[in-house]
Amino acid sequence: MINPKIPNGPIENKWANYINNSKPINHANRSKYHIIIVGTGLAGASAAASLGELGFRVSSFCFQDSPRRAHSIAAQGGINAAKNYKNDGDSVWRLFYDTIKGGDFRAREANVYRLAQLSVKIIDHCVAQGVPFAREYGGLLDNRSFGGSLVSRTFYAKGQTGQQLLLGAYSALNRQISAGTVKSFPRTEMQDLIVVDGHAKGIVARNLITGELRAYTADAVVLATGGYSPAFYLSTNAIGCNVSATYRAYKKGAFFANPCYTQIHPTCIPQSGEHQSKLTLMSESLRNDGRVWVPLMHNDHRSAEQIPEQERDYYLERKYPSYGNLAPRDISSRAAKQVCDDGRGVGPGGKGVYLDFSNAIRRVGKSVISARYGNLFDMYIKITGENPYDKPMRIYPAVHYTMGGLWVDYDLMSTVPGLFVLGEANFSDHGANRLGASALMQGLADGYFVLPNTIAGYLNQIKPGLIKDNDLRITESVDTSREYIRRLMMIKGTKSPDYFHRELGKIMWNDCGMARTESSLRRALSEIPKIREAFWKDVNIPGSDMEFNQTLEKANRVADFLEFSELLCLDALKRNESCGGHFREEYQTIDGEAQRNDEEFCHVAAWEYKGLGNEPVRHQEQLKFENIHLAQRSYK
């Protein structure tokens, strides 16, 4: 059985009670514990730095050449915190409420409440590190609004908030590297989780420069390896983002929760051709000032400026008058799809809607708009060759974030004792839909504040340094990984890993994307194994595995996507309801909104691996709403 281990007491006091009742590790003993942290994004870097500060011995891994290049660097718009600096009625409770409601009542109350409480301390800490957040003339911090909220609680650094927060965490990590508490292993990719007697005891990792495979043993392993959006091939994620670390941990016994909860972001630059390697996000913050519209008429081929005001449909403002352009992502994306399916989309193939700044530029002037979003506008110009100061942006939804991830309890520990999971890699806080500016908040809360307080609970129960690198069970794990890589190298087929990845992406987007049906999911489930089979017969990896080999890196990741996607579709098939980003066409209200089924599906689905080819087992964690009334979500 899976037990979320939620502490007792009223929700406001759970975390404080937890800490009061916990037993920290004696300072003098901490250096006896070796902790591996895979991932140097916001979650991993903040955890490694904080555990290092506490005196633990930490090894930090990433596949990029530097920890600073983790995907978190690309986050644009901002980070939420319940500071109520704007005096607009914000509070920990309101952030908690917005997040639960935004997640369409599919997240765990206790975790989300803790997140809202910790949000406040994150901002304090980041400011102390020297993160240059935007400020007002009086010297105080500025805020902007994000979707799914009626208050302004988003802190930002132009359109580069993720970069600035990550550089803050990277600097804290560097300080520990220089202090000798953290050892850094860049360009080192985890291949497998080592489990000994049921406990996580290390990883097998490949040095990406030399190809050397070896085991790293530890007393606990932390995965902060990010999300799996590139299962859809095209997404807004960095092209290296992958599911391998979490999927391989799943194969070693960690349950995978809610893989079907994927977020399609409403405002991305539309695809321009087959060659495209990724899609580019235009931050949600743009919807503070940009208005979304399409022509009222079908197949209207006039250019935007030729369409008079009364012939435009500002459909978000029309359908959701109280939230307007700041309706949450899942709802805005579906609304965009609906108007495009209705034949009112703009741009090539009718796959786009306008995001128009002309009103805002008239109201506050071009220079203010440029100060707020300059880098985003520049990015748009570079990619499309069009100037959004003069004509509206064209945008379309794209895969952006994955709410699903490895199942964790309140301690952020997975079902494998000693394996902790942080950030986008876990499933914990966003339910079926994540609100904007909440991922950065969660990653940093997990790494700076939660794990450093919860890991002791596990470490207290074990003896440090029990397993040695030359333990037979460890060397066996390395051999298994070596054999797997050898199998990949031996295929010597005719196609690139990209070819199979693209094929997979087409199926995932068409059959398991913004709208899913039983039949589309069944089709995907029968097609994916065929691509996987073709991959294992016909992929080609030139060169050797004992050198820098990017084709091998790619093939290794694609192989996991080809297995994992099946799990994603299966989860979508078994969840016979619509909620948040998971939209099953069979389950919708008369006006086309997601129709939940709380009777049968008010639970987390946590999947247990049973071997390739066997159907995994679906476990359930019932969600209890004791503080917020389960209700149909409305943003009208």
Next chain:
Amino acid sequence: MNLRNYTLKIWRQKDKFSPSYLDTIQVKDISPDMSLLEMLDVVNNHLITINKEPIAFESDCREGICGACSIVINGIPHGKERGTTACQLHMRHFEDGETITLEPWRAEAFIPIKDLVVDRTAFDRIQQAGGYISVNTGSAPDAHSMLIHKNAADEAFDAAACIGCGACVAACKNASAMLFVGAKISQLAHLPQGDPERKRRTNAMVMQMEKEGFGSCSNTLECEAVCPKEISTKVIAELNWEFIRSINN
């Protein structure tokens, strides 16, 4: 859409021990909407299908923020478009039939790994030497307990926009890293939080920079011209000023 053809001259090098050479590759039917890296993807996918080694090059975010991509394009790091990384450079900026030369960053401190990929961990070591404010998690006061002048915050931000790509080094005849180091020094020097450690920080980072084998600045300003984030050489002046302050007591 009019597709275009190009001749690529690409630096190939198996590893740091092997000699390098320029490989010539013809590419056909390239859409002007592709980025330069997507054009290389097309080339690589083809090379893989004919069992030839694809061109190793680095990229991740592909939107100009992670600093992974690092190619000298026709003699200029990241190419001739201002304020643009290689991953954001689209093929519409190249004439049909053009010859495009692609080389890695070249500097003593950046050791070759393969083809267009080099080792830039020297940058990390400089940051580890002192590019931080010493504050432990959990010890910070309320963010509003300290007022920071908007101009100071904005200047700190402008310097902090550095993506650590190393184009500045690649462009400099001295392979100097002073724009990169100055950016961090300037960011923290503009903020009150950075004040207590300013001398120690500057000293430690400059020492590490020299140890890694980066040269000194002789004011050619190539670094500023190629910096994809258009970081101003003002940060180098600030670095010099902070350095003098750091040794005078």
